[in-house]
Amino acid sequence: MRVHILDDWFDTLRGLPSFAQLDGHEVTIWTDHVTDERVLSDRLDKAEALVLFRERTPVTAGLLQNLPKLRLISQRSVYPHVDVPACTQHGVLLCSNMHSDTPSHAAAELTWGLILAAMRQIPQQMASLRAGHWQMGVGKTLRGRVLGLYGYGRIARAVAGYARAFGMEVLWWASDDGRARALADGEAVAESRAAFFAASDVVSLHVRLKPATRGIIGPADFAAMRPGAVFVNTSRAGLVQPGALLAALNAGRPGMAALDVFDAEPLVDATDPLVSHPNVVATPHIGYVTEDELDLQFADIYDQINAYAAGAPIHMINPEVWTG
Structure with missing residues (x-):
């Protein structure tokens, strides 16, 4: 799958052990933060899977309507920044491991x-x-x-x-x-x-x-x-x-x-x-920003991508999108 990762500001993820889970996918990492949806639309035009770095970038209906190839958004924890009804409308599956059994x-x-x-x-x-x-x-x-x-x-x-x-x-x-x-x-x-x-x-x-x-x-x-x-x-x-x-x-x-x-x-x-x-x-919102925590979180995120690619998605927030 063509996987795009947003907002990895310090290009941290590719140096973590969990990144190997994306072997076999075509991965693009964006290390800056973009708020202009037109720019984001151009960048993500060919994306099939989108990885969100917590709540750094909102996923709106306006952005989704310009991403015709997008099929999966993979992230971890709560998702107030994602327009779930718009995801469903555009046939985009949102997967998020809520990690309800472990603290940060x-x-x-x-x-x-x-x-x-x-x-x-x-x-x-x-x-x-x-x-x-x-x-x-x-x-x-x-x-x-x-x-x-x-x-x-x-x-x-x-x-x-x-x-x-x-x-x-x-x-x-x-x-x-x-x-x-x-x-x-x-x-x-x-x-x-x-x-x-x-x-x-x-x-x-x-x-x-x-x-x-x-x-x-x-x-x-x-x-x-x-x-x-x-x-x-x-x-x-x-x-x-x-x-x-x-x-x-x-x-x-x-x-x-x-x-x-x-x-x-x-x-x-x-x-x-x-x-x-x-x-x-x-401090600049660094509560979860440690190598250990990011490796744990993104291992879950990559698991969701691989499960989707294998035809058995997990942690589905809007499962009505999935048709198998």
């Missing part, structure tokens, strides 16, 4: 790294040292403090394990179902949403972005946080109401934020008010 350890590890970086002021202390000023302030010890985890999912539970190893208390908030599962597992659940934000020294958000969760964090939540608390988001920026975090930081509640996700990505504006905020530790 890479994302959990980065979350913990951001918590450490924010609480110990690691980026600011490094900048001060390099500027010849030695120490610039006093950080906070994690042991004995409260980590509030919003969302009772796989990544949050992995982060909880790290927190306990560091001697932190773990407090939970989630949907009604998530809180019920946490209680059934013997976990500590806050008495109320306001109590959760007020009691936590660190609040880390671990919720999938979908219509029901968009903007679930707002001004009242931030206002309940302590001036010395840290808000961490390695999930999706859209979970926070637009402008609410910046306003909260400027008001001093919470005192700091640690972010891996932004409303517009890739974000290359160094003057962005969150990126440049003195009380923000920020």
Whole structure:
């Protein structure tokens, strides 16, 4: 099959062991990011299978109508960036392994790294040292403090394990179902949403972005946080109401934020008010960007391509397209 891979910005995939799974296919890798659908249409005109690098490029009805040879889109995890009805209309099968039984350890590890970086002021202390000023302030010890985890999912539970190893208390908030599962597992659940934000020294958000969760964090939540608390988001920026975090930081509640996700990505504006905020530790959406995690994810993606080529597709999201 003629396979095109989008948005492999650092040309990483061909150097991973899993890439050998595409032997026998005609593979084209695009290492830049293109937003113009006319340019994308020209590039992908002969593509039979399209590999998506997470949510970096939306697949719209307008793009699909210009790709007459496309038969398969292969990706991993959730797909809010893909117009599934349009895929079905144009006879394009979407396959996505939802990996419901495994957490992203890479994302959990980065979350913990951001918590450490924010609480110990690691980026600011490094900048001060390099500027010849030695120490610039006093950080906070994690042991004995409260980590509030919003969302009772796989990544949050992995982060909880790290927190306990560091001697932190773990407090939970989630949907009604998530809180019920946490209680059934013997976990500590806050008495109320306001109590959760007020009691936590660190609040880390671990919720999938979908219509029901968009903007679930707002001004009242931030206002309940302590001036010395840290808000961490390695999930999706859209979970926070637009402008609410910046306003909260400027008001001093919470005192700091640690972010891996932004409303517009890739974000290359160094003057962005969150990126440049003195009380923000920020990384460029690298939660899942490790060699190990990418090899795991793309092995699943390539499996889907090979299964389709063999006439037995797997992980079909719109199976009505498949006629055998």
